[in-house]
Amino acid sequence: MKVSEAVEDIVSRGVAELRKNAFGDDSEDAKCLPWTREQVWHVLKALAKTSEVGYYSIILDFPFKGDESPLRNMEHAELIVIGTRDGRPSTVRPGKPVLRYVFERVVGDKLFEATQELAYNEKQIAEAEAKIKGYENELIVLMDTMKKEKDQGWWGWGLFGKSACWGRVRFVGNNLAVTERKLEVLDKKNNEWKRVIKEFRL
Numbered sequence: 001m002k003v004s005e006a007v008e009d010i011v012s013r014g015v016a017e018l019r020k021n022a023f024g025d026d027s028e029d030a031k032c033l034p035w036t037r038e039q040v041w042h043v044l045k046a047l048a049k050t051s052e053v054g055y056y057s058i059i060l061d062f063p064f065k066g067d068e069s070p071l072r073n074m075e076h077a078e079l080i081v082i083g084t085r086d087g088r089p090s091t092v093r094p095g096k097p098v099l100r101y102v103f104e105r106v107v108g109d110k111l112f113e114a115t116q117e118l119a120y121n122e123k124q125i126a127e128a129e130a131k132i133k134g135y136e137n138e139l140i141v142l143m144d145t146m147k148k149e150k151d152q153g154w155w156g157w158g159l160f161g162k163s164a165c166w167g168r169v170r171f172v173g174n175n176l177a178v179t180e181r182k183l184e185v186l187d188k189k190n191n192e193w194k195r196v197i198k199e200f201r202l
Helices: 003-023 037-049 055-059 069-076 097-108 110-152 166-199
Strands: 080-085 088-094
Touching (some): 037 055, 088 097
Antiparallel strands (some): 080 088
């Protein structure tokens, strides 16, 4: 066997093992993993582009939101290595050199990428919709409070004829607008991923 063929064999077997061990055989199997598919996909995408990423850039936002335990479990499973600096977590790298190529192969699979991105975005869509509902409910309460204050007379309002609720209304309203724009972008992306899946040919 040629060296190139041996390398290809190692990478191919690594891809099959990674999909099973990192994502589970099916959705039920995935529930038993100490991380979510969205979390491991997020890590794989980052490490497929570069050999090292910042630890906190990974865990800061969705899908980790500050929860370090899934990343620690990935290290325990030898999917990644967490580097330290001054006693603190600093970097995330593939668990083995060959995994960099395995990550690239997995992320480069167009059908697999489309299905994972679709699921990844759907979780963010559900989160955004929940936030929008919360913002809308809070605005209803705030507007009702302001109406009651006005009906009660001048003492319920500030020095300049505005309720103290106005600041909160602006804040919540801005958050609502930002989240609605994010939802529109995610919906558009998912429509594109669905098209990729429908048009995919083996």
